[in-house]
Amino acid sequence: MSEDWGIVTLPTSGDPEKVAIGRLKAASDMALKYYGTPLVVTTSGGKDSSVCVELALRGGIPFEVQHNHTTADAPETVRFVRQEFARLENLGVKCTINYPAYKGKRTSMWSLIPQKLMPPTRLMRYCCSVLKEQGGNGRFITTGVRWAESSRRKRDRGVFEAFTRNKDKRLILKGENQKPSEVFESCKIAAKRVVNPIVDWPDKQVWSFLQDAKVPVNPLYECGVSRVGCIGCPLARKSKRYDEFRRWPAYEKLYIQAFDRMLDERRKRGKMDGNWMMGGTGQDVFRWWMEEDVLPGQISVDDILEN
Template sequence: MMDKECAAIERLRVGAEMSETYYEQPLIITTSGGKDSDVCLHLAQAAGINYEVQHNHTTADAPETVRHVRETFRKLEEKEIKCTINWPTYKGQPVTMWSLIPQKLMPPTRVVRYCCDVLKEQGGKNRMICTGVRWAESTARKNNRAAFERLHRDREKRMLLSDNDDKRRLFENCQLKAKRVVNPIIDWTDEDVWAYIESEHIQMNPLYCEGQHRVGCIGCPVAGRKGRELEFARWPTYKGAYIRAFDRMIEGRKARGLETEWQTGTDAFDWWMGYDVLPGQMDFDEVMNDG
């Protein structure tokens, strides 16, 4: 564990140096209010680097998560660390999960996760950022993420690097204005994360103490049906917000002459949860050109 901690701290120091050199601004530590973000914040302190902190307010996080982020920011600001909350926008206008769904004319799904793009990933544009992404979280991240990354919508222009990659100089000197990322705990397992939290006495989001394994947007399809059912039982107002958003989504589809077998937002919610999948329900391609 000591070797992984040292490697993570070194990655943060390299990332901070890159940020100051290329952008002439501090490294941004992004925080979602989850355990991996809190570990990265603690490691940044241990690294002794200059950094600032940003949180992308998704509008669909649990109240406990919102309060945890606010308390974390309060403590950081006492240390004179700049903290920023990024409020989401879409097409130049303020947006929430509940106003985004009617504009997209379809529910967010495991395959079409437009909500992440709009609500979670817009902060830190054209900057060097730090995230808590880890290979252990999914096969996709194991295959497509690295310790250092240069992100770009054009996959041909993306660049992934390991700690000692011989493409490092190209990565550092490339003049393409794009978001660069350092993932200091990319190779940490869940056990590594919890062991570090315990050894360093890091104050965590209280939802973990209640047995939650993840803290993200309430209703996220990635959480699976059982996890989402537990979330909606705990926070029923969010279920109502989704149903009302789906009602407006259906109205929008009908106004555009798009077919839908859903008659109400509840019908759409049941389909979304996997309770009542209607055959031929939607052709996602017909609405993706909307945004």
């Protein structure tokens, strides 16, 4: 059985705001018709999420807002999301905070690390899949992903997307010259469907829109933070991570404590062979995780994966 997604008319050019709203309206129509639920706008507490929420309000579409509580976000971000949810709920928008779960139980970054027996790394981003990407399952969602953020996103992300566990069956619509039916051609595809309405917006366009619209933004931007995310994210530069731990020293302690519990669990399971010396403390793991000098005999990421 297939569905005719080609009924949706997408704007192809013109004012970036109108184009983005057109994308949201198209996604909203599809969400209502084929899912029977409103479009979900996901918010991380960052500037791009704030733009998407404001565009959805201006578009006059029915929508909900969801936030995935990672447990490793900055306190300022947590407070900002709460304040924004109060504002949006007063406007009649349903807002939901999704709390992370692993193996059927509530979890956090600090309990996940001992369970996974390794720190989150660039290659093993289990934290993202568990803490950030579980919300919105079974719904049509909106994100603030933009090509300007990285060359990888420019290569791999699109305006409309259908993500499946089989990467070979992932469907991407890069631009409005393609029909949505090319991406969502079969109702049999079990996928999370996504619209990224500002995917082609440069940073300048984002800030210009926010300033003109007087949209509330995370106060961290006023402190010089360029991107909002989990504190200590291994995808960030080392200097940025150290800046974050100087600003929020309690999070460094939480990571070290989690690494200590991780080592205890590895010992219990007999996974402390000679390859992983590291002094046997969470502090040593933290130093390794922060990409400091690795002494001979210390474990590599490849060693972790083999164990």
